[in-house]
Amino acid sequence: MEFYPLQQPDEIAEREKEDAMGAYLMMFAAVAIGLPLPIINLIASIIYYFINRKKSRFIHFHCVQALLTQIPTTVINWVAVIWGVTILVSDQYEATEMFWAYVVFAGVCTLLYFIVSIVAAYKARQGKMYYFLVFGPWAYQIAYRVRPTDNMQTSEPMNKPPF
Amino acid sequence: MQSKTLRDILVLLTIGAALFAGGYFLVREISKSDYDLSYEVSMEQEEELGNLFKDLIWDKYPTVKENYADTALQQIAKRLVNALDSTQYRYQFTIIKSKEINAFTIPGGNIYVFSGLLELAETPEEVAAVLAHEIGHAEKRHVVTRLINEMSLSAVIAVLSGGDPSVLTQMLQSVISNRFSRENEDEADKFALQLLEDAHISPKSMAKFFQKLNDKNLDYNEDLEFMMTHPHSNKRIDRARKYKTRNNFSAEPFSIDWEKVQKSLNAE
Incomplete structure:
Protein backbone atom coordinates (compact mmCIF):
# COMPACT_ATOMS: atom_id res chain seq x y z
CA MET A 1 0.00 0.00 0.00
CA GLU A 2 1.44 3.36 -0.98
CA PHE A 3 0.82 6.76 0.50
CA TYR A 4 1.18 10.29 -0.69
CA PRO A 5 3.98 12.22 1.00
CA LEU A 6 3.03 14.46 3.85
CA GLN A 7 3.45 18.18 3.30
CA GLN A 8 5.57 20.12 5.75
CA PRO A 9 3.94 22.98 7.68
CA ASP A 10 5.56 25.68 5.56
CA GLU A 11 4.25 24.04 2.40
CA ILE A 12 0.65 24.32 3.52
CA ALA A 13 -1.28 27.48 2.69
CA GLU A 14 -2.75 29.50 5.58
CA ARG A 15 -6.24 28.97 4.21
CA GLU A 16 -5.73 25.18 4.26
CA LYS A 17 -4.55 25.31 7.86
CA GLU A 18 -7.64 27.31 8.83
CA ASP A 19 -9.97 24.93 7.03
CA ALA A 20 -8.29 21.93 8.71
CA MET A 21 -8.65 23.61 12.11
CA GLY A 22 -12.30 24.34 11.32
CA ALA A 23 -13.04 20.60 11.14
CA TYR A 24 -12.54 20.42 14.91
CA LEU A 25 -13.95 23.83 15.81
CA MET A 26 -17.12 23.16 13.84
CA MET A 27 -17.96 20.60 16.52
CA PHE A 28 -17.85 23.25 19.27
CA ALA A 29 -20.19 25.53 17.37
CA ALA A 30 -22.52 22.58 16.85
CA VAL A 31 -22.41 21.64 20.53
CA ALA A 32 -23.99 24.95 21.43
CA ILE A 33 -26.91 24.28 19.09
CA GLY A 34 -27.01 20.52 19.47
CA LEU A 35 -27.15 19.94 23.19
CA PRO A 36 -28.86 17.91 24.51
CA LEU A 37 -29.24 16.23 21.13
CA PRO A 38 -25.66 15.32 20.17
CA ILE A 39 -26.64 14.21 16.66
CA ILE A 40 -26.24 17.84 15.48
CA ASN A 41 -22.46 17.58 15.97
CA LEU A 42 -22.29 14.57 13.71
CA ILE A 43 -24.40 16.23 11.02
CA ALA A 44 -22.17 19.33 11.17
CA SER A 45 -19.05 17.18 10.79
CA ILE A 46 -20.53 15.30 7.83
CA ILE A 47 -21.48 18.56 6.06
CA TYR A 48 -18.06 20.07 6.77
CA TYR A 49 -16.39 16.92 5.48
CA PHE A 50 -18.25 16.93 2.18
CA ILE A 51 -17.62 20.63 1.61
CA ASN A 52 -13.88 20.51 2.33
CA ARG A 53 -12.58 17.02 1.59
CA LYS A 54 -11.43 17.78 -1.94
CA LYS A 55 -9.56 20.97 -1.10
CA SER A 56 -6.35 19.19 -0.06
CA ARG A 57 -5.17 15.96 1.57
CA PHE A 58 -4.17 17.84 4.69
CA ILE A 59 -7.72 19.20 5.09
CA HIS A 60 -9.17 15.84 4.07
CA PHE A 61 -7.20 14.09 6.81
CA HIS A 62 -8.34 16.45 9.57
CA CYS A 63 -11.96 16.39 8.35
CA VAL A 64 -11.99 12.58 8.33
CA GLN A 65 -10.33 12.38 11.74
CA ALA A 66 -12.86 14.84 13.21
CA LEU A 67 -15.74 12.97 11.59
CA LEU A 68 -14.62 9.48 12.63
CA THR A 69 -14.15 10.53 16.24
CA GLN A 70 -17.59 12.14 16.21
CA ILE A 71 -19.22 8.76 15.59
CA PRO A 72 -18.34 7.01 18.91
CA THR A 73 -18.83 10.25 20.84
CA THR A 74 -22.27 10.67 19.32
CA VAL A 75 -23.19 7.04 19.99
CA ILE A 76 -22.02 7.28 23.62
CA ASN A 77 -24.00 10.48 24.17
CA TRP A 78 -27.06 9.17 22.39
CA VAL A 79 -27.14 6.06 24.56
CA ALA A 80 -27.10 8.36 27.61
CA VAL A 81 -29.91 10.53 26.19
CA ILE A 82 -32.11 7.58 25.17
CA TRP A 83 -31.49 5.78 28.47
CA GLY A 84 -32.34 8.97 30.41
CA VAL A 85 -35.51 9.68 28.42
CA THR A 86 -36.61 6.04 28.84
CA ILE A 87 -36.22 6.36 32.59
CA LEU A 88 -38.22 9.59 32.58
CA VAL A 89 -41.14 8.37 30.51
CA SER A 90 -41.31 4.69 31.42
CA ASP A 91 -42.45 3.06 34.62
CA GLN A 92 -40.36 -0.01 33.87
CA TYR A 93 -36.91 1.53 34.19
CA GLU A 94 -35.25 3.49 36.94
CA ALA A 95 -32.10 5.56 37.34
CA THR A 96 -29.79 2.88 38.67
CA GLU A 97 -26.19 3.34 39.79
CA MET A 98 -25.24 1.79 36.47
CA PHE A 99 -27.09 4.58 34.65
CA TRP A 100 -25.37 7.31 36.64
CA ALA A 101 -22.02 5.59 36.13
CA TYR A 102 -22.72 5.66 32.40
CA VAL A 103 -23.62 9.37 32.56
CA VAL A 104 -20.28 10.06 34.29
CA PHE A 105 -18.52 7.91 31.69
CA ALA A 106 -20.22 9.73 28.78
CA GLY A 107 -19.43 13.11 30.36
CA VAL A 108 -15.75 12.30 30.84
CA CYS A 109 -15.48 10.84 27.32
CA THR A 110 -17.01 14.01 25.86
CA LEU A 111 -14.70 16.20 27.95
CA LEU A 112 -11.64 14.21 26.83
CA TYR A 113 -12.86 14.47 23.27
CA PHE A 114 -13.14 18.26 23.62
CA ILE A 115 -9.60 18.46 24.96
CA VAL A 116 -7.99 16.36 22.23
CA SER A 117 -10.05 18.23 19.63
CA ILE A 118 -8.68 21.55 20.86
CA VAL A 119 -5.14 20.16 20.69
CA ALA A 120 -5.81 18.80 17.19
CA ALA A 121 -7.28 22.14 16.05
CA TYR A 122 -4.20 23.94 17.39
CA LYS A 123 -1.86 21.52 15.61
CA ALA A 124 -3.84 21.78 12.37
CA ARG A 125 -3.60 25.58 12.54
CA GLN A 126 0.17 25.15 12.71
CA GLY A 127 0.08 22.91 9.64
CA LYS A 128 0.96 19.80 11.64
CA MET A 129 -0.46 16.33 11.67
CA TYR A 130 -1.98 15.14 14.94
CA TYR A 131 -3.04 11.53 15.23
CA PHE A 132 -5.78 10.39 17.60
CA LEU A 133 -5.55 6.82 18.87
CA VAL A 134 -7.00 4.39 16.30
CA PHE A 135 -8.81 7.12 14.34
CA GLY A 136 -5.63 9.01 13.38
CA PRO A 137 -4.00 6.17 11.40
CA TRP A 138 -7.40 5.31 9.94
CA ALA A 139 -7.95 8.89 8.74
CA TYR A 140 -4.39 8.96 7.37
CA GLN A 141 -5.11 5.88 5.28
CA ILE A 142 -8.30 7.39 3.92
CA ALA A 143 -6.74 10.77 3.08
CA TYR A 144 -3.22 9.80 1.96
CA ARG A 145 -3.54 6.32 0.48
CA VAL A 146 -2.62 6.14 -3.20
CA ARG A 147 -5.52 4.70 -5.13
CA PRO A 148 -4.97 2.84 -8.40
CA THR A 149 -6.85 5.57 -10.21
CA ASP A 150 -4.63 8.35 -8.77
CA ASN A 151 -1.81 9.88 -10.76
CA MET A 152 0.85 10.03 -8.00
CA GLN A 153 3.53 12.70 -7.93
CA THR A 154 6.43 11.82 -5.63
CA SER A 155 8.38 14.15 -3.40
CA GLU A 156 10.52 13.75 -0.27
CA PRO A 157 8.31 12.65 2.76
CA MET A 158 9.28 14.64 5.86
CA ASN A 159 6.08 15.16 7.87
CA LYS A 160 5.93 11.76 9.60
CA PRO A 161 3.13 9.25 8.98
CA PRO A 162 1.55 7.56 12.05
CA PHE A 163 3.31 4.21 11.56
CA MET B 1 0.76 -1.85 11.22
CA GLN B 2 -2.14 -4.15 12.06
CA SER B 3 -0.65 -5.04 15.42
CA LYS B 4 -0.25 -1.34 16.22
CA THR B 5 -3.88 -0.72 15.29
CA LEU B 6 -4.94 -3.62 17.49
CA ARG B 7 -2.82 -2.27 20.34
CA ASP B 8 -4.37 1.20 19.91
CA ILE B 9 -7.88 -0.28 19.96
CA LEU B 10 -7.02 -2.19 23.12
CA VAL B 11 -5.63 0.97 24.73
CA LEU B 12 -8.78 2.87 23.79
CA LEU B 13 -11.05 0.12 25.16
CA THR B 14 -9.01 -0.05 28.35
CA ILE B 15 -9.32 3.70 28.83
CA GLY B 16 -13.08 3.42 28.21
CA ALA B 17 -13.46 0.55 30.68
CA ALA B 18 -11.37 2.41 33.27
CA LEU B 19 -13.53 5.52 32.84
CA PHE B 20 -16.71 3.51 33.27
CA ALA B 21 -15.36 1.68 36.31
CA GLY B 22 -14.24 5.02 37.75
CA GLY B 23 -17.69 6.47 37.12
CA TYR B 24 -19.34 3.49 38.81
CA PHE B 25 -17.03 3.77 41.82
CA LEU B 26 -17.74 7.51 42.08
CA VAL B 27 -21.53 7.00 41.92
CA ARG B 28 -21.33 4.25 44.56
CA GLU B 29 -19.32 6.51 46.86
CA ILE B 30 -21.76 9.39 46.42
CA SER B 31 -24.79 7.20 47.11
CA LYS B 32 -23.06 5.73 50.16
CA SER B 33 -22.18 9.15 51.61
CA ASP B 34 -25.87 9.91 52.30
CA TYR B 35 -26.12 6.76 54.40
CA ASP B 36 -22.84 7.44 56.17
CA LEU B 37 -24.27 10.68 57.55
CA SER B 38 -26.33 8.64 59.99
CA TYR B 39 -23.14 7.38 61.63
CA GLU B 40 -22.72 10.87 63.08
CA VAL B 41 -25.44 9.87 65.56
CA SER B 42 -24.73 6.76 67.63
CA MET B 43 -27.37 4.10 68.25
CA GLU B 44 -27.55 5.20 71.90
CA GLN B 45 -28.14 8.81 70.86
CA GLU B 46 -30.76 7.66 68.39
CA GLU B 47 -32.57 5.72 71.10
CA GLU B 48 -32.42 8.76 73.37
CA LEU B 49 -33.85 10.94 70.59
CA GLY B 50 -36.57 8.36 70.02
CA ASN B 51 -37.52 8.50 73.73
CA LEU B 52 -37.89 12.29 73.53
CA PHE B 53 -40.15 11.91 70.50
CA LYS B 54 -42.15 9.18 72.23
CA ASP B 55 -42.94 11.49 75.16
CA LEU B 56 -44.07 14.17 72.77
CA ILE B 57 -46.25 11.77 70.76
CA TRP B 58 -47.74 10.45 74.00
CA ASP B 59 -48.83 14.01 74.88
CA LYS B 60 -50.05 14.86 71.42
CA TYR B 61 -51.83 11.77 70.14
CA PRO B 62 -54.23 9.28 71.73
CA THR B 63 -52.93 5.75 71.31
CA VAL B 64 -54.77 2.44 71.11
CA LYS B 65 -53.56 -0.05 73.71
CA GLU B 66 -54.61 -3.42 74.95
CA ASN B 67 -57.39 -4.18 72.56
CA TYR B 68 -57.67 -6.73 69.78
CA ALA B 69 -56.26 -4.37 67.11
CA ASP B 70 -53.15 -3.75 69.19
CA THR B 71 -52.70 -7.47 69.80
CA ALA B 72 -53.05 -8.11 66.07
CA LEU B 73 -50.51 -5.39 65.24
CA GLN B 74 -48.01 -6.86 67.71
CA GLN B 75 -48.52 -10.31 66.18
CA ILE B 76 -47.84 -9.00 62.66
CA ALA B 77 -44.85 -6.99 63.86
CA LYS B 78 -43.39 -9.95 65.77
CA ARG B 79 -43.40 -12.09 62.64
CA LEU B 80 -41.50 -9.40 60.74
CA VAL B 81 -38.97 -8.64 63.48
CA ASN B 82 -38.26 -12.35 63.95
CA ALA B 83 -37.52 -12.60 60.23
CA LEU B 84 -34.81 -9.90 60.41
CA ASP B 85 -31.31 -11.36 60.15
CA SER B 86 -30.05 -9.02 62.83
CA THR B 87 -31.08 -5.67 64.17
CA GLN B 88 -29.73 -3.08 66.56
CA TYR B 89 -33.20 -1.86 67.48
CA ARG B 90 -35.73 -2.94 70.06
CA TYR B 91 -38.73 -2.34 67.88
CA GLN B 92 -41.95 -0.95 69.33
CA PHE B 93 -45.17 -0.69 67.37
CA THR B 94 -47.99 1.59 68.45
CA ILE B 95 -51.42 2.43 67.04
CA ILE B 96 -52.39 6.10 67.02
CA LYS B 97 -56.09 6.77 67.12
CA SER B 98 -56.66 8.94 64.07
CA LYS B 99 -58.56 8.77 60.80
CA GLU B 100 -55.38 9.68 58.95
CA ILE B 101 -54.06 6.97 56.64
CA ASN B 102 -50.46 7.12 57.72
CA ALA B 103 -47.60 5.30 59.36
CA PHE B 104 -44.22 6.68 60.36
CA THR B 105 -40.99 5.74 62.00
CA ILE B 106 -39.21 7.80 64.64
CA PRO B 107 -35.59 7.25 65.68
CA GLY B 108 -34.79 4.25 67.83
CA GLY B 109 -36.99 1.71 66.02
CA ASN B 110 -40.36 3.11 67.13
CA ILE B 111 -43.03 2.69 64.50
CA TYR B 112 -46.48 4.27 64.64
CA VAL B 113 -49.50 3.24 62.61
CA PHE B 114 -52.63 5.38 62.44
CA SER B 115 -55.90 3.54 62.98
CA GLY B 116 -57.14 5.01 59.67
CA LEU B 117 -54.57 2.90 57.87
CA LEU B 118 -55.65 -0.25 59.70
CA GLU B 119 -59.26 0.48 58.75
CA LEU B 120 -58.30 0.84 55.09
CA ALA B 121 -56.33 -2.42 55.05
CA GLU B 122 -58.38 -5.51 54.28
CA THR B 123 -55.91 -8.12 55.46
CA PRO B 124 -53.11 -8.39 58.07
CA GLU B 125 -50.70 -8.99 55.15
CA GLU B 126 -51.35 -5.48 53.82
CA VAL B 127 -50.50 -4.00 57.21
CA ALA B 128 -47.39 -6.20 57.32
CA ALA B 129 -46.30 -4.64 54.02
CA VAL B 130 -46.55 -1.14 55.48
CA LEU B 131 -44.72 -2.19 58.65
CA ALA B 132 -41.98 -3.90 56.61
CA HIS B 133 -41.56 -0.69 54.62
CA GLU B 134 -41.26 1.36 57.83
CA ILE B 135 -38.80 -1.18 59.28
CA GLY B 136 -36.82 -0.65 56.07
CA HIS B 137 -36.63 3.10 56.78
CA ALA B 138 -35.49 2.34 60.34
CA GLU B 139 -32.90 -0.30 59.43
CA LYS B 140 -31.41 1.92 56.72
CA ARG B 141 -31.42 4.81 59.23
CA MET B 171 -38.35 17.78 64.39
CA LEU B 172 -41.29 15.55 65.25
CA GLN B 173 -43.40 17.37 62.69
CA SER B 174 -40.69 16.78 60.16
CA VAL B 175 -40.56 13.07 61.06
CA ILE B 176 -44.33 12.58 60.87
CA SER B 177 -44.76 14.40 57.58
CA ASN B 178 -41.46 13.11 56.32
CA ARG B 179 -41.07 12.99 52.61
CA PHE B 180 -38.19 10.63 51.95
CA SER B 181 -36.16 10.87 48.82
CA ARG B 182 -37.07 8.57 45.95
CA GLU B 183 -33.86 6.61 46.59
CA ASN B 184 -34.82 6.13 50.24
CA GLU B 185 -38.31 4.99 49.29
CA ASP B 186 -36.93 2.54 46.76
CA GLU B 187 -34.45 1.21 49.29
CA ALA B 188 -37.18 0.77 51.92
CA ASP B 189 -39.40 -0.97 49.34
CA LYS B 190 -36.70 -3.43 48.34
CA PHE B 191 -35.92 -4.12 51.99
CA ALA B 192 -39.61 -4.64 52.72
CA LEU B 193 -40.15 -7.08 49.85
CA GLN B 194 -37.24 -9.22 51.02
CA LEU B 195 -38.41 -9.04 54.64
CA LEU B 196 -41.96 -10.04 53.70
CA GLU B 197 -40.62 -13.05 51.85
CA ASP B 198 -38.39 -14.02 54.77
CA ALA B 199 -41.38 -13.71 57.10
CA HIS B 200 -43.46 -15.99 54.83
CA ILE B 201 -45.81 -13.18 53.91
CA SER B 202 -46.69 -12.72 50.25
CA PRO B 203 -44.83 -9.66 48.86
CA LYS B 204 -47.85 -9.20 46.55
CA SER B 205 -49.67 -7.75 49.55
CA MET B 206 -47.45 -4.69 49.20
CA ALA B 207 -48.54 -4.13 45.61
CA LYS B 208 -52.15 -4.65 46.67
CA PHE B 209 -52.04 -2.07 49.43
CA PHE B 210 -50.06 0.46 47.39
CA GLN B 211 -52.56 0.05 44.55
CA LYS B 212 -55.34 0.68 47.03
CA LEU B 213 -53.63 3.90 48.12
CA ASN B 214 -53.11 4.92 44.51
CA ASP B 215 -56.77 4.31 43.67
CA LYS B 216 -57.84 6.20 46.74
CA ASN B 217 -55.57 9.06 45.78
CA LEU B 218 -57.73 9.63 42.70
CA ASP B 219 -60.34 10.77 45.17
CA TYR B 220 -57.85 12.62 47.35
CA ASN B 221 -58.78 13.61 50.85
CA GLU B 222 -56.63 15.18 53.51
CA ASP B 223 -56.58 12.04 55.66
CA LEU B 224 -54.46 10.29 53.07
CA GLU B 225 -51.18 11.41 54.55
CA PHE B 226 -49.32 8.16 53.88
CA MET B 227 -50.05 8.58 50.20
CA MET B 228 -48.66 12.09 50.15
CA THR B 229 -45.49 11.20 52.02
CA HIS B 230 -45.02 7.91 50.22
CA PRO B 231 -45.98 8.55 46.59
CA HIS B 232 -46.61 5.19 44.99
CA SER B 233 -45.76 5.39 41.38
CA ASN B 234 -46.82 2.57 39.11
CA LYS B 235 -43.16 1.59 38.97
CA ARG B 236 -43.14 0.78 42.69
CA ILE B 237 -46.42 -1.12 42.48
CA ASP B 238 -45.10 -3.03 39.49
CA ARG B 239 -41.89 -3.92 41.28
CA ALA B 240 -43.83 -5.34 44.22
CA ARG B 241 -46.16 -7.22 41.91
CA LYS B 242 -43.34 -8.72 39.88
CA TYR B 243 -41.11 -9.53 42.84
CA LYS B 244 -39.79 -13.07 42.39
CA THR B 245 -39.89 -15.16 45.52
CA ARG B 246 -37.76 -18.25 46.13
CA ASN B 247 -38.99 -21.44 44.51
CA ASN B 248 -39.80 -23.01 47.86
CA PHE B 249 -41.60 -19.92 49.17
CA SER B 250 -44.93 -20.51 50.84
CA ALA B 251 -47.04 -17.86 52.49
CA GLU B 252 -48.25 -18.56 56.01
CA PRO B 253 -51.53 -16.81 56.80
CA PHE B 254 -51.98 -14.92 60.07
CA SER B 255 -54.42 -16.29 62.58
CA ILE B 256 -56.05 -12.90 62.97
CA ASP B 257 -59.73 -12.14 62.64
CA TRP B 258 -59.48 -8.95 60.61
CA GLU B 259 -63.13 -8.05 61.00
CA LYS B 260 -62.65 -8.19 64.72
CA VAL B 261 -59.64 -5.87 64.39
CA GLN B 262 -61.72 -3.32 62.51
CA LYS B 263 -64.59 -3.60 64.98
CA SER B 264 -62.22 -3.09 67.90
CA LEU B 265 -60.88 0.06 66.26
CA ASN B 266 -64.37 1.44 65.79
CA ALA B 267 -65.24 0.59 69.36
CA GLU B 268 -62.36 2.73 70.67
Missing part, protein backbone atom coordinates in the same frame (compact mmCIF):
# COMPACT_ATOMS: atom_id res chain seq x y z
CA HIS B 142 -33.26 7.07 56.79
CA VAL B 143 -35.01 9.00 59.58
CA VAL B 144 -31.79 10.07 61.30
CA THR B 145 -30.15 10.92 57.98
CA ARG B 146 -33.17 12.99 57.01
CA LEU B 147 -33.20 14.82 60.35
CA ILE B 148 -29.51 15.67 60.02
CA ASN B 149 -30.06 16.85 56.46
CA GLU B 150 -33.07 18.98 57.33
CA MET B 151 -32.17 20.30 60.77
CA SER B 152 -28.34 19.93 60.85
CA LEU B 153 -26.28 17.66 63.06
CA SER B 154 -25.74 20.39 65.67
CA ALA B 155 -29.53 20.83 66.05
CA VAL B 156 -29.92 17.08 66.66
CA ILE B 157 -27.10 17.11 69.24
CA ALA B 158 -28.54 20.25 70.88
CA VAL B 159 -31.93 18.55 71.31
CA LEU B 160 -30.22 15.55 72.88
CA SER B 161 -28.48 17.78 75.39
CA GLY B 162 -31.77 19.35 76.46
CA GLY B 163 -31.93 22.27 74.03
CA ASP B 164 -34.94 24.29 72.88
CA PRO B 165 -38.10 22.07 73.15
CA SER B 166 -39.70 23.90 70.22
CA VAL B 167 -36.94 22.47 68.00
CA LEU B 168 -37.94 18.98 69.16
CA THR B 169 -41.56 19.67 68.20
CA GLN B 170 -40.40 20.93 64.84
